[in-house]
Amino acid sequence: MKEEALKIINEVLAQGRKSLVEYEAKQVLKSYGLPVPEEKLAKTVDEAIKYAEELGYPVVLKLMSPQILHKSDARVIALKIKDEEELKKKWEEIHENAKKYRPDAEILGVLVAPMLKPGREIIIGITEDPQFGHAIMFGLGGIFVEILKDVTFRIIPIEEKDAWAMIRNIKGYPILAGARGEEPADMKAIVDMMLKVSQLVDDLKDYLKEMDLNPVFVYNEGEGAMIVDARIILK
Amino acid sequence: MEKSRIVEELKPFFEPKGVAIIGATDKKGKVGNVIFENFKVNKEKGIFKGNIYPVNPKLTEIEGVKCYPSIKDVPEDADLAVISIPAKFVPATMKDIAEKGIKSVIIITGGFGELGEEGKRMEQEILQIARENGIRIVGPNCVGVYVPETGVDTVFLPETKMDRPETGAIAFVTQSGAFAAAMLDWAAMANIGIGKMVSYGNKLDVDDADLMEYFMYDDQIRVITFYIEGVKDGRKFIETARKVTPHKPIIALKSGRTEYGAKAASSHTGSLAGADTIYDAVFKQTGILRAEDFEHMFDMAKAFAKCKLPKGDRIGIITDGGGAGVMASDAVAKFGLKMAELSEETLKYMKEKFPPHAVAGNPTDVVGDTDAQRYKIAIEAFVNDPNVDVIVVITLFQVPLLDEMELIDILAEYAKKSDKPIIAVAMGGKKTEYYAKILEDKGVPVYLTPERGVRAAAALVQYVKYLEKLKE
Numbered sequence: 001m002k003e004e005a006l007k008i009i010n011e012v013l014a015q016g017r018k019s020l021v022e023y024e025a026k027q028v029l030k031s032y033g034l035p036v037p038e039e040k041l042a043k044t045v046d047e048a049i050k051y052a053e054e055l056g057y058p059v060v061l062k063l064m065s066p067q068i069l070h071k072s073d074a075r076v077i078a079l080k081i082k083d084e085e086e087l088k089k090k091w092e093e094i095h096e097n098a099k100k101y102r103p104d105a106e107i108l109g110v111l112v113a114p115m116l117k118p119g120r121e122i123i124i125g126i127t128e129d130p131q132f133g134h135a136i137m138f139g140l141g142g143i144f145v146e147i148l149k150d151v152t153f154r155i156i157p158i159e160e161k162d163a164w165a166m167i168r169n170i171k172g173y174p175i176l177a178g179a180r181g182e183e184p185a186d187m188k189a190i191v192d193m194m195l196k197v198s199q200l201v202d203d204l205k206d207y208l209k210e211m212d213l214n215p216v217f218v219y220n221e222g223e224g225a226m227i228v229d230a231r232i233i234l235k
Numbered sequence: 236m237e238k239s240r241i242v243e244e245l246k247p248f249f250e251p252k253g254v255a256i257i258g259a260t261d262k263k264g265k266v267g268n269v270i271f272e273n274f275k276v277n278k279e280k281g282i283f284k285g286n287i288y289p290v291n292p293k294l295t296e297i298e299g300v301k302c303y304p305s306i307k308d309v310p311e312d313a314d315l316a317v318i319s320i321p322a323k324f325v326p327a328t329m330k331d332i333a334e335k336g337i338k339s340v341i342i343i344t345g346g347f348g349e350l351g352e353e354g355k356r357m358e359q360e361i362l363q364i365a366r367e368n369g370i371r372i373v374g375p376n377c378v379g380v381y382v383p384e385t386g387v388d389t390v391f392l393p394e395t396k397m398d399r400p401e402t403g404a405i406a407f408v409t410q411s412g413a414f415a416a417a418m419l420d421w422a423a424m425a426n427i428g429i430g431k432m433v434s435y436g437n438k439l440d441v442d443d444a445d446l447m448e449y450f451m452y453d454d455q456i457r458v459i460t461f462y463i464e465g466v467k468d469g470r471k472f473i474e475t476a477r478k479v480t481p482h483k484p485i486i487a488l489k490s491g492r493t494e495y496g497a498k499a500a501s502s503h504t505g506s507l508a509g510a511d512t513i514y515d516a517v518f519k520q521t522g523i524l525r526a527e528d529f530e531h532m533f534d535m536a537k538a539f540a541k542c543k544l545p546k547g548d549r550i551g552i553i554t555d556g557g558g559a560g561v562m563a564s565d566a567v568a569k570f571g572l573k574m575a576e577l578s579e580e581t582l583k584y585m586k587e588k589f590p591p592h593a594v595a596g597n598p599t600d601v602v603g604d605t606d607a608q609r610y611k612i613a614i615e616a617f618v619n620d621p622n623v624d625v626i627v628v629i630t631l632f633q634v635p636l637l638d639e640m641e642l643i644d645i646l647a648e649y650a651k652k653s654d655k656p657i658i659a660v661a662m663g664g665k666k667t668e669y670y671a672k673i674l675e676d677k678g679v680p681v682y683l684t685p686e687r688g689v690r691a692a693a694a695l696v697q698y699v700k701y702l703e704k705l706k707e
Contacts, residue, residue, distance in 0.1 A: 125504025129513045132469030137504045151507055153516035155473060161704065162520060169519075210505045 119217030251315035259289030283386025377436025403428015560598030566689035
């Protein structure tokens with residue numbers, strides 16, 4: 001867990017970088033048993049085609065560059081790619097977009113990922129407070145965090161009861177609990193993720209500055225959750 | 236930190252055997268004179284039982300009390316030193332204090348860290364002397380300590396300008412000296428008893444965590460209140476608060492609710508984590524009750540100081556005015572509490588004894604022609620009803636047939652013998668204020684509006700729920 005994560009972090013630091021690209025961040029998360037999709041980093045378009053075939057279409061392409069933290073803004077994500085032909089086209093497109101967005105962008109590769117089944121979106125985040133140390137944030141994703149700022153914080157490390165309290169604390173809780181005939185979300189999976197994140201951050205607190213797991217798809221009770229995108233910023 | 240250590244270390248601040256006042260003077264109105272006077276007057280009144288040793292090389296006596304040229308010359312029983320001399324002389328004085336063996340020091344003097352580099356350097360020098368010699372420091376740049384029960388009063392604002400509150404079960408801790416003075420003055424007027432007040436200014440040594448730990452072991456204190464601007468050691472604060480809140484409620488008022496650092500953050504989380512959000516998290520995690528404002532803090536504190544803890548969140552309301560009952564019911568909903576569903580027996584009991592126009596229910600309205608006995612019937616019924624956890628009694632003292640003193644005695648009697656908290660609400664003017672004070676002196680907290688009374692009840696419930704969660 002810690003050794004594996006540290007190895008990735010140290011490699012990034014050795015390259016003079018402070019932020020992990022999504023692929024690296026997810027490897028760190030994976031080493032702590034957090035749920036990340038089966039993804040592969042392709043250096044060439046042929047590699048991407050190979051990985052897409054292994055995963056099975058449709059797939060997602062995400063260009064990895066330390067200079068591009070906001071991938072949607074830079075339009076370097078291509079969703080729902082249905083075959084090889086489209087993949088080739090999108091490969092070119094996202095590389096061009098990257099160049100337009102940041103001509104100096106260093107490209108580490110392109111993440112080939114399966115198209116995930118949508119779920120209710122949550123966000124789990126980490127920030128460091130100068131007085132109290134690292135804090136964990138929980139909230140619903142999308143507009144709930146962007147506009148309504150419906151989030152709650154606790155100081156790391158947290159216990160299981162803290163995680164439950166955080167989930168129940170947000171105003172959007174009924175959306176997770178299952179409002180209007182919807183099935184309840186897999187709350188245990190959220191609690192499990194939060195405890196693992198707490199452990200991870202406690203272990204790596206000397207290195208981590210900020211972290212966002214955003215969005216995380218949470219499925220119905222018993223069906224788990226999946227981290228769709230992740231960002232880690234080092235001190 | 237084991238009990239004996241913190242209690243032993245801080246005890247002389249609150250009950251010194253002998254106090255040395257370094258910088259005491261006979262010049263009226265000077266800080267060193269006001270502090271000396273405070274102790275002297277309290278000694279004359281028989282409240283302060285220790286000895287007073289003014290220290291000033293230029294004087295041989297102040298108002299008939301022997302004055303010593305140096306701290307080194309004061310008798311051996313001095314265990315607290317209060318310093319009010321210019322900042323530049325403080326480091327040397329600290330050395331003398333260390334040599335003398337005094338372990339508790341209140342540095343009133345300002346002009347240290349808050350003024351810049353030289354001040355910070357002096358602070359570090361002082362702190363080093365303290366650490367090397369096991370000295371604990373309150374301050375510098377503070378008004379120090381006020382303990383009405385033992386007569387310790389280093390608040391350098393004279394009694395002619397600032398009233399002192401009576402003794403009580405509330406501990407109040409604040410960084411700001413101005414706030415401390417204003418609060419004490421106000422508490423005196425609002426009839427809020429303060430057990431111990433500490434204003435620690437620059438917080439060079441003794442901090443929030445030390446004090447909350449001390450107050451946890453202090454039998455006089457039932458509730459600890461903090462006015463917080465910032466915390467130095469966040470981890471220590473959290474750990475100590477976690478240790479204390481299962482034993483005593485802590486209430487905090489945090490200033491500076493604006494967000495900082497948000498611009499620098501590059502992640503979502505970073506941009507949402509303002510200082511205030513983090514404090515909210517700390518308070519939730521440690522069970523500290525957060526006060527919205529000054530008034531709220533003392534409304535809550537008063538309830539904890541005077542009431543027993545409820546078993547649950549079901550509120551029963553008794554009133555002699557319909558409107559006030561509705562306001563209280565609204566507040567019950569607003570603060571997330573429940574209206575108690577009275578048992579059949581309770582309703583039957585009240586209906587049998589009430590005249591037909593009085594309303595048995597929740598709220599129970601004993602109506603405007605009530606006397607104290609009708610209130611008694613309702614209170615008794617509510618006390619005996621297992622469906623009621625907290626009783627809010629709205630007493631509009633203005634109604635003509637009500638004997639105020641009789642009602643006060645009834646309320647005080649049930650507040651004492653029932654295991655349920657009883658909270659009184661008295662709306663009105665001067666006459667109401669007069670009776671409210673009597674009622675509070677008899678141990679029942681009184682609030683000026685139904686909303687404030689119910690909000691105080693909500694704090695009791697919130698704390699009880701926290702305690703229950705700890706047991707899970």
